[in-house]
Amino acid sequence: MNRTDPTAPSPDLVEEDARGGVHNLVTRGFLPPSVDVTPAFTHGTSVIQNSRVKIYDRASQPVKSMPYTNPSGFNMASLKFDMSTTPATSTPSPVAAVVSGGDVSKMVVTPIDISFDAPLSSHPPVEQPKGGATGGDDTNGGDSSTIHNLRRNVEKIRGYNELLDTYSLHQFIIRKGKTLSDTPEFISFQRTTEDLWGSVSTSIQELEAMLTSYSVPLAYVDGQKLMKIAAMDATTRGTTELLSCILNMDEVSSLMRRPGQRYKGSQGPDLAVVLIQSVWRMFLTKKRLKNHHGNEDAAVIQRIYRSYRCFSQLQQRLKLVREADLRIWDAQMQRFRANWDTMKMQRRVVVHVPSFASDDRTRLKMDNFSIRQNLQMARMCAIADPNVDIIYISPFELSPDIQRYQVRLLQLGGITDPQTRIRMLHPENVDRFPEHFSLTTLLLYSPHCLKKIKRFVRGKNAYIVTGNVGPEDKRLAIALQIPLLGMDPDKALLYGTRSGGKRIFMAADVNIPMGAHDIYDEDELIQSLSKLIAADVDQNEWLVKIDADQSDTGIASINVQQMQSVAKVRAEKRDMKHMAAEYFQQPDVRDAVLRSIFNELTESYFAANITPCFPDVREARIIGYASIDYMSFADPKTLVGGGRPRQRLWAMQVVPGLTNTAVSFVMFAFLSCSQFNPITGKCHLQVAAPPPAATSATVAPITQAQKAVETILSARPPNGAVVCGPERAYMVLDYIYHPNMATLHFSTFFNTCRLNGVSFDLQRAIGAAFILADSLTAGVMGLMCIGENDKEAFRIARQAVELIGDQVGVQALPDSLSGERLGNFPYLLAIVKRTFDLTRHIVRQVDDISFRDDDASVATYTVAIPFDFHERLSHMSAKTGKNAVCEVVQGEKTSHTQLYHVQLPSPVLKGADGSIKVTAYFTRILTPLPAAIKQSEDQLVVFHAPHVLPSPYATVTQTTRIKLPSTHIERHSTVDPVSVKGSVLTYGPYTAVPGGAPPSSANELITVHFQHNEPFLTMTSLVKEVDVSMWGRVSTEEVVDVEHTGAALAGGVSRFEYSEHDAVSASFRSFVAVLPKHAVNVYYRDQIGNITTSALSDLSNGHTELVLEARYPLFGGWKTQYYLGYSEPTASVLVHANDRFRLEGHLSTCVEHAAVDDLTLKVILPQGATNVQVTAPWLHVEITHTTRRQSFLDAGRPVVILKKTNVVPAHNDVPFTVSFDYPGQYYVYREPALVVGACFGLFVMYMALTRLWNQARQSQTKQD
Template structure:
């Protein structure tokens, strides 16, 4: 035909197809080619940088991951490129150029890019498919040159696999045109990149270090400010405590004789590790709920802070119990009437922080400190009244609570209490009071010191059969272990040496030296093999016990050298005015662990009252000299000396806290309406109503058995009202008219596994029998044959049987002595 279709590309835009004569097509193509070449040089960036960067990427990806797609058809216009140069005079190239002269403008750029690529990589021979090259050129123009055409360039080659393998060969780029410069540039760029990366990483590390140092310094300064603020606040709280304590001491007599409010906070301020290892910590703090019985004094109002929410059943039980106290009113006929005025004089509050920290085992003072609503309510209740706090085991937060309420604390400073409430601190007070203590030594912190001390005191006290090891900061027999000397292989030889020289010469050091050295050699192995913790549930082995013992420090002392040892607890009130008052005294009852008291018989009958009075007064005065006031509990051990057959009394422990025995004694006195006369060793109660017309004395004696830690896992199956119905069916109850019977204390509404029990009778034997019978009846009622449960009822029943047997023997011995006289 005489006309052809011509597509014009101007400035990268494709125009509509034009029909022009053939004679004008060549001239138009040449003009367009020249015009586009000039404009492309102005518009587009060179392809060199794009090609080079793309080929580096190709070398990293590898030939197996290249998306090169080559048509399978055979080319009609092939030509070759030798060493990156096109022979423009070659027949194949001329044929190709002539065939595509009308669209040569779109081919020439691609062809130049292909030549440069082949020269850069020193490709000796490349076979080009003309049709593919033209197709690639059209696609490149239509794509606005946004993507580098390197990958597509390989698709125009017929031997693309051979060329691609050569191009991807490491170092091939540096063999081609400008290879030396490219290598230099690459080396320099890598080195600059390395330097820049190293400098950047160093900068990042320095920046991170500077940030860390800055944050640490800010935290340190903030902690320092907080620490100083806390120290200042605690110092201010301590100063306020001392000021209020002086005022309380100056006005103590007036306070005791006038209306007053006692804020009972039975907090156990143990260390965090001890609190976290105690199961049912809130129940342990609530065992002293009997403190509410202080309202038996008509001038006293009680605010009892409870460590857990009590159910309506428990609140109703104690309300009914306090209405029917022993100090009931009487009508004209002498019939006891319920006293409702006492109910209005006590209130039980639970801090709201109990719900916020259910698993932290915080002591009650700390929970109250973080309970602003409860503190506000207490402030409103005591506004305009004389009030003071009676706490438990001392803690620093006691001062914070007292400062918030603006009331004094009937207790020593926490630092003083922590110093002298340890086993070593108690021995120092007993030494200052000049009372007898077990042979031993405190403040032991190293293994060598333990061995040397033990060898020395064992040599000096050859007759002691058992030695005790007590941790300073533990309680209730948890941190106590023992070791019997009968297992020491050289003991029989040492005993022979003692008998050979006699008691008088034995105290000479040179005589004891051989035994001492022999003891030192054998004690380590003896302790490792035969040392036994008293409560294996706390410390399963001697090694575990010894590790904690040496970390906390402790005491080594002798167990009384007798087969019959009686322990008793005496509760004292060290008044701020300087007087010492005995409030309670009882002989201890033990369970499976002979070093842990779970009950007592009140009043005590093992030591003559005048001897007990003398010991307690000396201990109390020694405490007052060390600024210890408030409630103190003294543990004593009494036994008969085998050589002289005289009674000996050892002071074995000192607790600067309100004891469980004292709390239960308050309930005992509340229910009987009596008084505990520790000077005479009698529990005196008003004469029962049925006996008043028989010309009896105004008071009669009673004996009581107290158990504050009665545990039985099967009790959780019974609600409290069902439990009391079961007890009533077995005749277990308290007779208000006869002033004897059984009274229970309950501590929680959820688990219900722990209870307290008091039995009152006309004589000690009757009280013990009633207590044991009650335990047996309750156990049989709640324990099927296949589900006995975990309990300490059986051990306590066995202990009571032993006490009853001893009581009968003492009575028979007393009768024989009278007959002999």
């Protein structure tokens, strides 16, 4: 039954309601309250049965019956006999004589027909004798007869009522809306339905109200039908059901259907008024709604039209803006091309933007995208030209170490003062946009950087040099109003594809590999590939490349060796070759072959003159940098007479823009001061410097390095002579990524390289030079090695790479763990002993790892934490086998784990054994099962973990031990081998565990379901305030919200059961707080007030132990709040050294075994503290800016706020430090001096006013 709305339909009874029990069914109304539920508990009829108590109406209370003292049923003592003679004219009724004693007028006639066996009137009147004796005998006989007849009539009356209740139709009348309740039928109906009279009475009242509203004069009601309808639910009972109880239904229904009949009742005028008003209001509302809908439709039409008009205007405006920008672009590019001959000889500014313009798919798949864009820092070598100033735009802010290194590199090339000619800028909004945005796009969204560029190039000749040209580069040139040294983005997109490059090569008549281009769908690909295979059947493998793929990631290979059709064609060709072999044995054919070989050898075979195509390209308005990819190979088809095969050269692709290879070649020429010989194809050092050319006053002299750079782009050597000095070759690794390089210090790394011979010799122009695109913390660098020949360059590169491996350690991460391999280094073998301590609700994991690397030294060890555990990770620390503390640095994420790098204090030498101990704490990782328990039940929890430690290294053996708080284990996984000894579970040892393999199935996960009655003490919120005072006290107060995060309590709480099961219950009432040394003024209270049930005692180590007891025990899901405060001497906490004060304190709470979800630490420093510095040696600590707190006599005290989530007591092992400057030791007396001075000033003022007042009174007295 719906308690809120009784008229609403009752819900359906489902199986879950039935399982709730009888009490639930009665409470929710599914069972009536009058139902006897005893059989449901006794499984049958019981000895004592319950029934509904009858509640009678007060008005129907019967008159108290007289005690029966006579068989007649009446009290004969109250009867009076009339001894007078009965008159002859009347024959009084014996009943009347007996009852009323002769007063007939006062009798109440009962409408019941009473008949006697023999009427009294039939007996002749008896005349009383005068003596009276005889008459007295006759009178006694008559009274006896009368009483007997009366008793018989009473029995008939009782029988009549029973017959009426049993056989009556119980039809009663409702006249003019009122039930005639005095009729015998209605009285009998009321007696019959006394058990259901409440609902029957309600139904009768509904009938009366309905008939009254329609002014029905008379209605006959069938009581039997009314009883059935009354037993129905009130929500399902309607007018139709009520009308079905009326016998004269035709008359009543015709009367009710008569128009206006319902308004003839007593409330008819009111109902008519309400109807008229409702109809009129409906009409008005309908009219307003129609107008509202019309207005809405009109508003929608107007809004669509306005949107369309605004969109059209915007399109028109954008079209005009683009046309204007295009005109500006064409005009400035035309001026740039026309003035290039003079501009390249004048002073100019070159804006280098090494952007990578490509589609989002390519940029999203590139790791370290921003660093890859910065790999062309060698562009700064262009300042070898004294007329060139450079603005270099980097994708991020370059660290001072990188800037100093780049300046030093330029100074090695002969540039005396490079700082004055180079501006290194970066977009200021780089951190506000996604990492895969190109550098040009970020620069367009950084107005301050654009203003700096405009200010620097104002009034100077300038142009932009980008990387891969894209549409955003054109927008940048228009925004800066600087021309772009590069081709139009539309043409760059056309020529930058593989198909566009092939069209250029075909037009230039350059050799290209056999293939097809300009393929746009799958059918065309299959047709072209079929033609190519048929044309060259002997080719086994074919490459399929994506047309627009600047990063060379869309390449696939197809091997046709297994195709049956290809095998058949090859067999036929072999048959033809046998016939051709006989043909070549003829003498005339053999002579012709010899003549052709001779003629071919007399031609200029080793050199070919290629006509320059630059004039034709310039006429097509294609300017700027471009690179062409060639492939050279020995063609076995060109074997003649068993000699060596001829070299073939194929042009593969045109790359518009300045590529990394071209920039590395410029850096090589800059550092070695070598010249490229186009005849030999090699670089040679200059034998002697040519005489300096005459320079004008406005043109700066050309340096030796600039001549080397200019030689790179020259078609022939200067002065028509070829200078062949010592040969130089170089090898470049522009992108080396190793995550452990983040642990290297800048100066230490280069000193180590210098000591190991990895450096650059300026005199011989031989050695290794590092290309730093970012700081070493990014783990990325480049390497250029210059040697006398290619083998020497390769040897230097190998030596440098080996040195890097020795410095950063060896690390090899399989693809299954990281998604890609981070470096090409040997594996690291390790032995792992893992221990889970589950005796508390804070889970502690201890990993004892022993490792050895036979290929290189180890400086960093990487630990992998699964994502499920990493979400609950609170604290991690590491120590070596000699208890030396190691620094733990969070690394990158993989597909399954989060990596942490443990930096060893000193590298473990190659082949030596090393060991570390990694300790991690996790909170809320134990799940109660069941989630709710009763007070006296034990708490059970579930723990899940991988059966082996996820490690990026291959391990020799792994063993996992799980310490439980009790020996009660419900169940545990059986990943063999497994053993149980007491409360310790041991899994393993597992041998030859591959590195980086995550659990592949649920069977490889450990699941332990065990008893855990230890308290789950969790502080959901902790606000800790440390008030530092220079007057001798440092006060600390903790405001804590405590919650029991174990299994929730089901049912009520019994104090008796709690006292009995206190030893095994999962609840807790008290917890221990270990206060610092010298703690005084300790107080502990909750929201109500002080709690005096706590105990304070001193420990042997000098600390103070405080046992805190709550007002009530905390069961699962229960919460409480308390305040804990104490003070410490300032001298024991605050240290004064080097004119600075340093405060050291603990981050977490002083309560043992408590986990903190959300912690806020406020350090209130004394007034006057400046230069505040905070050191918090934990991961992910949020340090907000200092605020100020005003209080009495304080103008504002600085407040340092530290916030951290998921805090455990292990965070107290390393204290936080707050250092600040304080004006002096006498500054503390400033506030008392102000108070004393203010009081003295008030005293002086009071004295002065008092004297003036006395003098005024004396003057007034004298005048009077």
